[in-house]
Amino acid sequence: MSTSAKKKVFVTQQQVRFGDVDPAGIAYYPKIYDLIHQAFEELWDVHVGKRYYHLLCEAKLGFPLVHAEVDFKQPLHFGDRPVVSITCFKLGRSSIGLHYVFEVAGHVCVDAHMTVVCVELETLASKPIPDEFRAKFEEILEEA
Amino acid sequence: MSTSAKKKVFVTQQQVRFGDVDPAGIAYYPKIYDLIHQAFEELWDVHVGKRYYHLLCEAKLGFPLVHAEVDFKQPLHFGDRPVVSITCFKLGRSSIGLHYVFEVAGHVCVDAHMTVVCVELETLASKPIPDEFRAKFEEILEEA
């Protein structure tokens, strides 16, 4: 009898607003990266439980993007309310690889792998991810 | 005696403006994608010689992004004036792979591979790249 625990996925929902779409009625792609960043902030606020704002202003840590690979499989349209699922595909000493899947009505629209690195905001020097946060990213770690 | 023709590279220059940077003083990454799109519009206007505006409004063609892979090697700071070099790393029947390198003072800051597909704007159905445009992308094609 299997008792394998299902790995957690963090899920949030977004909305494609008027200001996000181009003359063709589909999301202008730099705006999709803006949505990805907003989902990242949600992940901190809700899943990690550390407000992203506090992380920067109090802990003086930042998470700049070092590598991004994104598949745009279907266009996102004005009015769409994509469900965004986030898992962790890589967890290094300082680096975190996050996998975002945007789905609308069961269809994958955007599939993104974004690698960020933990840095001291002041110097931009990389730092180990603090343990309290690491545990939260382990919870959503994809199985090998 | 060498007869190797040097492949052309399209070069343009941009500026990291006040509205592009975040509280850490470095470019907010969705804004870097905005810069990439602006460089893409320049490529059409100046190198291809077809104004991007005319392409959409008159030829009714669009070039949505289908895949993007970007390395953020160094942060772009407020006031930086990156030199952007564009070459073509892949040229299919409908798809164009464009390689953007952002350099500041000789250091590569951003290295992006962006694949777009030629579509009819109305239906978003893929179309072969018209020959007159294809020739221009061949000119900046990277050697195998």
Add this chain to the structure above:
Amino acid sequence: MSTSAKKKVFVTQQQVRFGDVDPAGIAYYPKIYDLIHQAFEELWDVHVGKRYYHLLCEAKLGFPLVHAEVDFKQPLHFGDRPVVSITCFKLGRSSIGLHYVFEVAGHVCVDAHMTVVCVELETLASKPIPDEFRAKFEEILEEA
């Protein structure tokens, strides 16, 4: 004996995100206009009860801005969660004057008067505000 009914105010809450702020740590003002537009979309979705997306796509109506007067009384900072109150200060045949007040911890940060006009999206010609919508704006009309 006064029986004056208190006029309704539509209230929504927003968040000043990482991508909204500049190197000084305060909201870059074009982003504040973006927040105003998002509050306007909320007003349609929640108070008027007509999804803004449907208004544009189905009713083929738009509400372009014709006049805007905004006081920036206090800066909005990263992490602020302004409470936005919207009332109607003018209701013409086609035009709607909306008054937005952004407050953080009881202090007014932004006070904006924005006048939009009802138009047919196709032609941009002005049209009378449909009665079903007009009634909703009357509900939040400020007293003379």
Add this chain to the structure above:
Amino acid sequence: MSTSAKKKVFVTQQQVRFGDVDPAGIAYYPKIYDLIHQAFEELWDVHVGKRYYHLLCEAKLGFPLVHAEVDFKQPLHFGDRPVVSITCFKLGRSSIGLHYVFEVAGHVCVDAHMTVVCVELETLASKPIPDEFRAKFEEILEEA
């Protein structure tokens, strides 16, 4: 014999890009404020002769917006290349009122009065405009 000196006007040209327009094909208004800010940066770089970047980073001065009144007379469309004229309509001890007129093919599209205040970046406390800059704003001062 007339000796009336013609007051100087600072003129710059902009472009309405793909990412600036909405599904109706006209500029999304928060993007127009972005264009206004870009014209303001040009004014510093070219007319005042102090790079806006240096102003913030070296002189540690900022010019946050305190009041804005804008008429949107005609829509700006994708591909438009508005000519922007800037004059000064008010010059106080710390405050500068700037008047921006956007014209396309001789028609005024946007007419904006924007009042900014000179502040120390660190504290956001208002400061007198340094004399070297004041002289440049006097040059473009509108006649009473």
